[in-house]
Amino acid sequence: MMKKVFTRPKYLKDSIFHYCAGCGHNIAHRLIAEVIEELDIRDRTIGVPPAGCAVLAYNYFDVDMLEAMHGRGCAVATGIKRTLPDRIVFSYQGDGDLAAIGTAETFHAANRGENITVFFINNAVYGMTGGQMAPTTLLGQFSTTSAPARDAGLDGYPIRMSEILSQLEGTQYIERCAVNTPSNIVRAKRAIKKAFQYQMDNVGFSMVELLSQCPTNWKMTPIEACRWVDKTMTRVFPIGVIKDAGKKGKGHDA
Amino acid sequence: MQGNRVIGEAAIRAGCRFYAGYPITPQNELTEYMAENLRKVEGGTFIQAESEIAAINMVMGASAAGARAMTSSSSPGISLKQEGISALASDELPAVIVNIMRGGPGLGNILPAQGDYFQATRGGGHGDYRVVVLAPASVQELADLTMDAFDLADRYRNPVMILADAMIGQMMEPLVFRKPQPRVYDECYILKGAGQGRSRFIRGLILDAIRMEEHNWKLYRKYQVITKNEIRHETFKTEDADVLIVAYGTAARIAKGAIKRCREMGIRVGLIRPITLWPYPAEVIKRFSEKVETFIVFEMSTGQMLEDVRLALNGAGTVHFYGRPGGVIPTPVELARFIEHHTKNLWDRGSQ
Amino acid sequence: MLDITHELRKKSRAGLDARLTFLKGTTTPLKKGRITIDFERCKECHLCVYACKNGHIQPASDYNSKGYRPVVYCGGEDCTGCTLCAITCPEIAIEVYRE
Numbered sequence: 001m002m003k004k005v006f007t008r009p010k011y012l013k014d015s016i017f018h019y020c021a022g023c024g025h026n027i028a029h030r031l032i033a034e035v036i037e038e039l040d041i042r043d044r045t046i047g048v049p050p051a052g053c054a055v056l057a058y059n060y061f062d063v064d065m066l067e068a069m070h071g072r073g074c075a076v077a078t079g080i081k082r083t084l085p086d087r088i089v090f091s092y093q094g095d096g097d098l099a100a101i102g103t104a105e106t107f108h109a110a111n112r113g114e115n116i117t118v119f120f121i122n123n124a125v126y127g128m129t130g131g132q133m134a135p136t137t138l139l140g141q142f143s144t145t146s147a148p149a150r151d152a153g154l155d156g157y158p159i160r161m162s163e164i165l166s167q168l169e170g171t172q173y174i175e176r177c178a179v180n181t182p183s184n185i186v187r188a189k190r191a192i193k194k195a196f197q198y199q200m201d202n203v204g205f206s207m208v209e210l211l212s213q214c215p216t217n218w219k220m221t222p223i224e225a226c227r228w229v230d231k232t233m234t235r236v237f238p239i240g241v242i243k244d245a246g247k248k249g250k251g252h253d254a
Numbered sequence: 255m256q257g258n259r260v261i262g263e264a265a266i267r268a269g270c271r272f273y274a275g276y277p278i279t280p281q282n283e284l285t286e287y288m289a290e291n292l293r294k295v296e297g298g299t300f301i302q303a304e305s306e307i308a309a310i311n312m313v314m315g316a317s318a319a320g321a322r323a324m325t326s327s328s329s330p331g332i333s334l335k336q337e338g339i340s341a342l343a344s345d346e347l348p349a350v351i352v353n354i355m356r357g358g359p360g361l362g363n364i365l366p367a368q369g370d371y372f373q374a375t376r377g378g379g380h381g382d383y384r385v386v387v388l389a390p391a392s393v394q395e396l397a398d399l400t401m402d403a404f405d406l407a408d409r410y411r412n413p414v415m416i417l418a419d420a421m422i423g424q425m426m427e428p429l430v431f432r433k434p435q436p437r438v439y440d441e442c443y444i445l446k447g448a449g450q451g452r453s454r455f456i457r458g459l460i461l462d463a464i465r466m467e468e469h470n471w472k473l474y475r476k477y478q479v480i481t482k483n484e485i486r487h488e489t490f491k492t493e494d495a496d497v498l499i500v501a502y503g504t505a506a507r508i509a510k511g512a513i514k515r516c517r518e519m520g521i522r523v524g525l526i527r528p529i530t531l532w533p534y535p536a537e538v539i540k541r542f543s544e545k546v547e548t549f550i551v552f553e554m555s556t557g558q559m560l561e562d563v564r565l566a567l568n569g570a571g572t573v574h575f576y577g578r579p580g581g582v583i584p585t586p587v588e589l590a591r592f593i594e595h596h597t598k599n600l601w602d603r604g605s606q
Numbered sequence: 607m608l609d610i611t612h613e614l615r616k617k618s619r620a621g622l623d624a625r626l627t628f629l630k631g632t633t634t635p636l637k638k639g640r641i642t643i644d645f646e647r648c649k650e651c652h653l654c655v656y657a658c659k660n661g662h663i664q665p666a667s668d669y670n671s672k673g674y675r676p677v678v679y680c681g682g683e684d685c686t687g688c689t690l691c692a693i694t695c696p697e698i699a700i701e702v703y704r705e
Contacts, residue, residue, distance in 0.1 A: 002640055002703035006692040017697060021649035021674075026696035044447035046319075058455035064445050066318045067457035069341050072311035075303070079315020079323070080445075082299040083272055087319075087447050105311070108304035182657050182690040215651075222651035
């Protein structure tokens with residue numbers, strides 16, 4: 001007798017994703033929804049979507065959500081968490097949102113050790129606006145505002161936010177994962193679950209960086225984009241646990 | 255008690271439980287007062303934010319989560335908050351924003367000025383929205399209006415701004431804190447997790463033009479209701495006046511001194527003091543134009559409320575303007591001299 | 607290119623099966639599985655095509671109503687229900703059953 005072993009997670013609304021074919025957002029959304037279901041925290045989860053391709057995340061996640069202006073997700077999440085400390089608050093942001101316009105908010109929320117979880121979807125470009133250079137665009141990578149390739153002299157270097165934030169004592173758990181192959185996806189789900197668990201245990205600030213393929217703006221097929229993440233992106237953004245202070249950390253008083 | 259600290263105490267008494275701020279002169283005493291006292295209150299959160307922008311966004315999160323939230327700053331910092339204020343208005347979230355005005359534009363100086371009238375009443379941020387603007391003229395009024403601000407913000411689910419200046423913020427006067435009203439705010443507006451029911455989301459992005467238009471008109475109708483119900487003003491010696499001064503805040507206090515001197519000289523001058531700058535008491539001014547010919551708008555700027563007065567009068571009467579921008583504190587004497595100069599014709603014609 | 611790779615895989619799988627048959631009784635046989643692919647949701651990103659180690663998913667010859675040419679299952683009875691294809695499908699178009 002066959003039983004169903006994989007299906008759409010309960011807390012992902014039954015709408016068709018507007019994201020491109022092969023996009024990492026879809027997979028990230030699904031993993032987060034699966035973890036919310038497994039940890040049974042949907043009733044007290046509040047999410048903060050970004051300005052970017054995932055601005056319509058509230059059409060997919062079946063949890064309460066409050067839209068933040070571009071880059072301000074961590075500040076809005078701080079406001080919510082400090083007012084309702086027993087809720088699970090997560091911010092879902094892209095690379096421009098978190099590391100360009102929102103650098104100060106992200107940095108200081110991490111530094112204050114806010115007991116929130118941040119999902120950093122890193123696709124090395126500005127997706128929604130059409131492929132402009134992002135803080136995480138690789139040297140030599142094409143983008144519409146750094147054509148023909150990112151040059152260190154003119155445009156600076158890609159930023160490794162996970163490593164930078166791990167230097168702050170307020171951060172407790174930072175891991176970088178990818179969603180381009182099934183094995184990476186399984187690892188990513190484990191990281192997401194750990195991050196939420198740390199928030200439930202009041203450990204402190206946790207962040208999961210997800211390297212995401214962006215076939216449309218990288219001008220590749222989805223398969224080529226997935227391969228590019230493995231071949232090129234992980235050279236600059238190595239996958240793995242960057243910081244795990246575990247239960248030694250302490251969050252704010254609940 | 256000092257003006258800045260009075261705002262803090264009135265806010266805490268009114269139930270403010272979240273404050274995010276950034277140091278900027280001349281309102282630092284307010285931030286420090288909240289740091290010292292808000293954490294002592296049950297459920298009170300104080301955060302010194304990393305920037306003005308972060309502060310207004312924290313207020314947005316706290317307000318959506320159901321706290322009475324406040325932030326404060328001075329002119330350049332309020333400029334930074336505009337995007338957040340626009341978002342609060344669009345999302346229909348209550349919040350109180352305090353602007354202790356200083357000289358400007360640009361970095362300006364730390365002296366009192368009234369150069370942020372346009373910023374406060376004409377939006378400041380992008381889009382078709384309004385902010386209720388309250389302009390106190392004394393420390394007692396500061397306390398009362400702060401408490402009112404939270405009530406108004408909750409009643410209409412809109413950001414409310416308290417527009418004071420460095421003079422009121424820094425000066426010390428005796429006052430009495432009144433008893434605050436209990437909070438009236440429907441639970442259904444608070445975002446606290448879906449519980450067992452449907453999930454909600456609060457957003458300002460409305461991609462469909464027709465629905466965006468509906469949203470804008472919905473806000474507009476709300477603003478019409480506020481305009482009908484919440485206009486406040488004060489009149490001073492206007493019953494027999496030939497000349498009327500229109501001024502708010504510190505300028506109005508200076509004007510009262512000038513009026514006393516002018517009355518001693520025999521000039522019958524009065525004062526209209528708007529307390530809500532938005533919605534503006536235009537009808538009040540218009541009604542006075544039936545009896546009074548000369549209006550003098552007095553501001554510590556180069557003429558911003560002047561435009562609202564001209565709009566209200568719509569061509570009736572003559573409007574003069576006396577302004578000292580940049581942080582200069584005008585004296586009653588110079589204003590009296592200006593009034594005298596502009597009423598000389600009236601005087602010469604031998605009015606009784 | 608794709609077919610050659612899968613031919614090689616089929617050969618190595620056949621070899622594996624042979625060894626398993628020899629060792630029957632000492633190893634557990636692979637479970638039987640089944641997948642369904644939602645024809646209308648698929649956006650032909652082909653991530654599942656490469657995820658399936660046995661090449662059981664191939665592009666269809668028809669188009670769906672959105673203009674994509676989705677993928678279909680063509681592995682007969684050999685699906686093991688490993689869910690690798692479903693895990694990697696961005697559209698969550700695949701449901702997996704296993705006994």
